[in-house]
Amino acid sequence: MDFGLSEEQVLLKDTIRRYLETECPPPRVRTIMEAPSGHDPELWLGLAGLGVLGLHVPVEHGGSGLELLDAALAAEELGWACTPGPFLACALATVALVAAGNHEVGTRWLPAIAQGDAIVTFALGEEGDEWDAGRLATRARGGTLTGRKPLVPYAEIADAILVAAQDDDGPGLWLVERGAPGLEVTAQRTTDMTRRVAAVALTGAPATRVATGRTATDRARDAGLVLLAADAYGGARRCLEMTVRYVLTREQFGQPIGAFQGVKHQLADLATELDPALSLWWYAAHAFDRIRDRSERHAAIAKAHLTDLFDRVARVTTELHGGIGFTWEYDLHLWFRRSIFDRAFLGEAGYHRARAAELAGW
Amino acid sequence: MVMKLSSTTLGYDIAKLAMDVMGDRALLAPGEPSAPAMGMFGTAYMWSLGVLIAGGAANIQRNIIAERGLGLPRDARK
Numbered sequence: 146m147d148f149g150l151s152e153e154q155v156l157l158k159d160t161i162r163r164y165l166e167t168e169c170p171p172p173r174v175r176t177i178m179e180a181p182s183g184h185d186p187e188l189w190l191g192l193a194g195l196g197v198l199g200l201h202v203p204v205e206h207g208g209s210g211l212e213l214l215d216a217a218l219a220a221e222e223l224g225w226a227c228t229p230g231p232f233l234a235c236a237l238a239t240v241a242l243v244a245a246g247n248h249e250v251g252t253r254w255l256p257a258i259a260q261g262d263a264i265v266t267f268a269l270g271e272e273g274d275e276w277d278a279g280r281l282a283t284r285a286r287g288g289t290l291t292g293r294k295p296l297v298p299y300a301e302i303a304d305a306i307l308v309a310a311q312d313d314d315g316p317g318l319w320l321v322e323r324g325a326p327g328l329e330v331t332a333q334r335t336t337d338m339t340r341r342v343a344a345v346a347l348t349g350a351p352a353t354r355v356a357t358g359r360t361a362t363d364r365a366r367d368a369g370l371v372l373l374a375a376d377a378y379g380g381a382r383r384c385l386e387m388t389v390r391y392v393l394t395r396e397q398f399g400q401p402i403g404a405f406q407g408v409k410h411q412l413a414d415l416a417t418e419l420d421p422a423l424s425l426w427w428y429a430a431h432a433f434d435r436i437r438d439r440s441e442r443h444a445a446i447a448k449a450h451l452t453d454l455f456d457r458v459a460r461v462t463t464e465l466h467g468g469i470g471f472t473w474e475y476d477l478h479l480w481f482r483r484s485i486f487d488r489a490f491l492g493e494a495g496y497h498r499a500r501a502a503e504l505a506g507w
Numbered sequence: 508m509v510m511k512l513s514s515t516t517l518g519y520d521i522a523k524l525a526m527d528v529m530g531d532r533a534l535l536a537p538g539e540p541s542a543p544a545m546g547m548f549g550t551a552y553m554w555s556l557g558v559l560i561a562g563g564a565a566n567i568q569r570n571i572i573a574e575r576g577l578g579l580p581r582d583a584r585k
Binding site: 270274276295335336408464470486491493 | 526529533541
């Protein structure tokens with residue numbers, strides 16, 4: 146049995162890598178992240194042109210009809226390049242819309258997402274670290290929504306927001322369009338400036354029902370966990386690579402600092418931790434696509450482990466750089482900041498470890 | 508030197524624990540009104556890494572502790 150990537154998947158990764166190396170090197174990352182929206186429409190249309198935004202959009206809605214694993218490979222590359230923008234927001238919305246199976250709403254929004262013409266985001270988490278579809282306080286009543294969502298990715302520029310909420314029958318999924326009365330979006334500053342969030346307040350905002358039940362929401366959350374794990378892996382790889390290059394050139398006592406055993410061992414330890422972590426998120430993506438009953442737990446494990454690891458890699462590699470690693474001019478802190486978002490968004494590592502234990506019946 | 512290494516490492520660990528306790532809102536920038544304690548812990552987290560490096564990163568401290576404190580031979584130098 147072959148656990149490797151297909152030729153097409155390797156080609157996909159290479160294509161995105163080359164595109165981002167040219168179109169989104171660190172100076173461009175900084176320009177975009179310092180802009181008010183944290184989003185660059187030109188880069189976004191470029192990604193759409195490569196098919197990145199429609200990878201897991203069904204073919205009948207103008208996408209490639211691929212799986213989460215393919216989207217996660219793209220996420221790894223975006224993490225590698227520290228690419229700013231609403232990729233995660235749109236990917237969550239895509240999974241939710243596909244899982245909802247609402248033809249009318251899917252037809253309206255999925256082709257636009259795939260083509261880069263619309264930004265659609267997903268509002269799940271609530272006050273008190275609440276990411277469970279069954280415990281949400283946001284209420285749907287008579288075609289309107291009322292509630293608060295403090296951390297919604299790129300809600301400020303979103304054309305539509307998918308909102309996980311509850312009505313008298315339990316959880317469901319609704320859609321609110323930009324400019325709806327009773328919709329208030331307040332930008333929040335984030336430590337990772339390459340991924341923006343906003344607080345969304347809904348006060349009787351008109352909403353369209355997209356799905357009944359919690360499946361679409363749970364699927365979107367699990368996909369998000371895998372995509373964050375993949376982003377963390379790509380980011381951690383980049384930190385390691387930058388640092389290896391640095392310790393080969395920076396000299397102390399007449400030799401590159403990479404010649405010192407203390408430095409070598411720290412880098413070797415990180416490489417040793419990263420290698421097996423790759424198969425962890427690959428498997429979580431595969432389980433999401435093909436082994437439904439293992440999907441939820443493996444998404445939780447991958448998110449917890451990979452985002453923890455990214456945090457550790459970012460810290461150790463910053464330390465190995467010494468003072469320069471901590472300056473604004475040097476690029477490494479972009480990934481250090483990115484690791485903070487990956488760890489916190491959709492719930493931190495400890496929360497998902499507890500979930501994984503519960504799902505295993507422990 | 509032992510104090511510098513142990514206290515800065517402890518400082519980092521405390522700030523990291525605070526980030527974990529903040530959960531999802533740890534992603535908000537220091538000073539953001541909706542961050543717990545006005546983002547004080549986010550600031551502490553970023554600073555703790557800076558302090559760990561300032562005045563000689565951990566590896567420099569380890570060398571000094573091993574060589575001056577424990578009397579081990581110095582690294583080979585060219």
